[in-house]
Amino acid sequence: MSSSSVLGVSGEERDDFSTEESRQIRRRSLRLLGSLLGPLKVRVFWTMLVVVVSTAAQVAGPALIAFGIDTGLPAVVDRADWMPIVLIVAVYLVTGLIGAILIAWYTVLSARISQAILIDLRKRVFLQTQRLSLEFHESYTSGRIISRQTSDLDSIKELLDSGINQLVSGFLYMSFTGIALFLLDWTSGLVLLVSLIPLFILTRWFQKRSQSVFRETRVTSARVIVQFVETMTGIRAVKAFRKEKRNEATYGDLVEDYRDANARAIRLFGFFDPGLVLIGNVTVAAVLLVGGFRVVDGAIEIGALLAAVLYTRRFFDPMEEMAMFYNSYQSAAAALEKISGVLEERPSVPDPTSPIDLWEARGHVAFEDVRFAYNADSVVLPNFTLDIPAGQTVALVGTTGAGKSTLAKLISRFYDPTDGRVLLDGVDLRQLHPKDLRRAIVMVTQEAYLFSGTVADNIAIGKPGASLDEIKRAAEAVGADTFIEALPKGYDTDVNKRGGRVSAGQRQLISFARAFLADPSVLILDEATASLDIPSERLVQEALQTLLADRTAVIIAHRLSTVAIADRVLVMEHGRIVEDGTPADLISGSGRFARMHAAWRDSLV
Template sequence: MEFAWRGRLDQAPDQAVEDQTPRRKEARALLGDMLRPYRKQLIWLALVVLVENAARLSVPRLVQIGIDHGLPPLMRGGSSSNLVTVVVILCVAVLLQAVSRMYFLQKSGWIGQHVLLDLRRRVYRHFQKLDVRFHDRYTSGRVVSRSTNDVEAIQELLEDGFDSLITAALTLVGTAILLVTLNVRLGLVCLISFPLLVALSAWFRRESSKTYRVVRETAALVIVQFVETMTGIKAVQAYRRQPRNQEIFKDVADRYRTINERIFRIVAIFMPTVKLIGNLTTAAVLLFGGWLALHGHMTIGVLAAFLLYLRMFFEPMQDITQFFNTFQSATSALEKLAGVLAEKPGIADPDRPVTLEKVDGAIQFDDVHFGYVDDRPVLPGLTLDIPAGQTVALVGTTGAGKTTIAKLMARFYDPTSGRILLDGVDVRALTQDALRQDVVMVTQENFMFEGSVADNIRFGRPDASDEQIRAAASAVGADQFIELLPQGFDTDVAKRGGRLSAGQRQLVAFARAFLADPKVLILDEATSSLDIPSERLVQRALETVLADRTALIIAHRLSTVEVADRVLVLEQGRVLEDGSPADLIGSSDGRYAALHDAWVSSLA
């Protein structure tokens, strides 16, 4: 892990960003696709926003009318009807603004949460569809970052960002028009500051755009490092890696702090400058407007309205600043999510899948070539025929290709060339669900999910009854230890099955596979975690588990191999020996005979 992290950390954040393929088009398409089902609601919300802002912008104008046309009659001892009328209209405008605002917040919140729900479901569903090869290179920390940190950035944009932008834009345009229409000369004085604000906003958008993309990258690195360290905490503590991991995390966190400080410096320049321009403009308007009012070129009401509108004009700048921050963060997050969603599964279902009415379990490898890395073949051309119902053990040194054969059979990978057949049908012609209903793989590291023992046994068959679960556990001999647990089958296995021993977890995995009742069962080092008593228990259960089904057994413990009908000795992806265990043991100069003799000597 250290070498990978050093490479990432030695790369400058800005360079890391530039090296990434731009996905802005995909990000925009993703956002449009998520919002498309709510087009009618969004149009209605746009109208509501227009009403809300119209009502809000009418307040200074009503104040001006009240001062200029409502107060003079009262000062002359006349009727108050004009002022009362203005006050009533003002109250209606304020009430309309409040009601439309409440409606907008509720409806936009509803749309935002449904969009986020759809996004989370898409990301989760797509991560599950992506093949094992993708997950081998895409770390769990990055998965967590995409589904939490990036989704939260988009949530912030949907909740506050667009609302702030729309309100700010309408306010700026509306107040600019009203300032000019109230008094052209004074309006032009106000608009003198507009080019300065445009230039300042352009600078802020440019700088924040560059910086926030790096913020997302460094935030993801913090999450990735934290998740991967905590996931492997046992190895970290066992090998005393805490100081080194702390050093790496300190480096990542320090870069995150540095880039955030850059954001604060940009905001520290932008916001005070906007306020300075606003205050200077207000002073100029007050000075020039006072002179106009003093000489009878403007009423006091218009001057008051000008000052109120001027305050409205500069207030949205802070909202625009916040929107830029939110928008840049969400854009970067959306690009990453769009990049993930654009990933095509390496293992795909056919357009016209073949349906097997009845699966017997016959397996054929027809000149299969495969390698995890180009130019480094693991299987250089394997041809193999396994009749239905036969139990075949694969033995050989590490790297001989045993587990690769199992993964190809379960279609976690597809061969580079050649075919893998199930009952004469290429497995690529079957849907993955159909294939894995009849081909189940049990490994030495079967994952236990949080929940009860019963929940973990019925994992591959959710509709199984309690009686069927107990029968499956009994068939593999797991019922004996399960009944001794505090709540029996209802006992919570804790995180990753931490309440169970390695051997107990393996027995639960056997029960899970037995309950799924596949026609082809693959056991990849499935007894390696068992102690001698547990292994003997499993050996007796294997006859029941393997009955009437095809089985591939990969094991270094030759005691497991003894239940096989046939043994294949592999070396560098090629079959060196093929025969029954007894026949191969009888060959004094054979590879399997030597392995068997070494195993017997180790027992002595």
């Protein structure tokens, strides 16, 4: 497993990272941030130029006021010369206007940059979660994935929309203000410089405390979302087992944890904000006191003192906004850590670097000395060899955990074998071009998942771009056309969420029509009739006769009525084939399948 897996998936809900892990996470986040900003370098340059000029225009105000008081007013009083004061007022108004226009422009430019980054990031997360192998999705809960796409991206959005503006403009404003103060009066500048010592201590304390606090808020937020999503997803089980009270207690505890984490963050700001105000007020008072004595001594003009006080006051104005930025930053940084962890995950079933094309697959499947384990403690197939000739229908039966579904997942290449090879027409699936693999091998599961959209849309998944005539022929071939035509809008009927408008048997027929339209060389049916009642199963059985014709088929079934249509039955136990023969031969024998068949037959009486 890659380091990104350790830091991204299995460790993502932790908050006790080691120093080295934290460094790796930060480097990973910075790489992601750099890749997002890379295509936007020109936009970022112009945005920075605009904000620098606009900040300089804003900072010029107090200096112009000082010049007006110390130079313009004496000219009016002593010589009745209004020109200097008029020019100063005009320049003040022009700089204010320029600053306002550039700030508006900067806001638009920065918003475009933030939206471009968010669009890129949303696409990356979506494409990555689709690209990752089944192993990832079986270990990474849907609630956590949703949290990445919702609350985590919202935190980054908040940072980009307002936080970055606050940081950049605030930092530049403070820098330019400090420089202007030193140029105006270096003594006042030294007073301001001394105030940076307690300011640095307070800010450093806040940073250290808030880093862990804000990461904790992200972790607790994700846990709340995970619990909510999983409860709603499994609402039928919740209702069936009267789990509402237990869920209420669990969710209540998680919400309490989230509230407590936010309360700790708020308490930090409750100390930090007043501290900033106190340091700012004391510094202004010190500048005014020192400047007052110097005015009496004639070392500084009153206008210059007023400008110094204004600059000192303005220097601290952005600090509270920058503190709020740090709030957004910590939240967004924690979110970026989790997102970067997902984006750096590598598929456990990677696409081949030099793929082999197989335009017309016959359907010959072979396992050569295959060993497979989900983990070191769970070896499902210890040493498995099997040959399925093209066009043969094979039924896999056996107890739960015998390895039947694992076999199907290996044929579909949802997983790769730990050792050995799985071949299609003599080509290792790991070397087969992904498009050829997906075209040649199709799996139909008992869930028969239907997506939002029409019946026609769901059947067309088997062959994107298929015409309505092709869709109808596929439905007719598996016997689904009768009930589809009876729907309110026929093939244009919206199936609603997860196919709620149609029954389980009808959903299964739609999935068969989808598979028929795809026309694979190898068809895998994983418990495709397990959830059906007897009338629905008989309807589906008729469709299977058409669906399995002239193609290789692997049927996994507990219901032995489905097995009867197979050419060959494989009985599996603990990852090994213990019986292999035709249904008739195995039934007439005295082995496990014969006993299973006898028990099934007795259950029907």
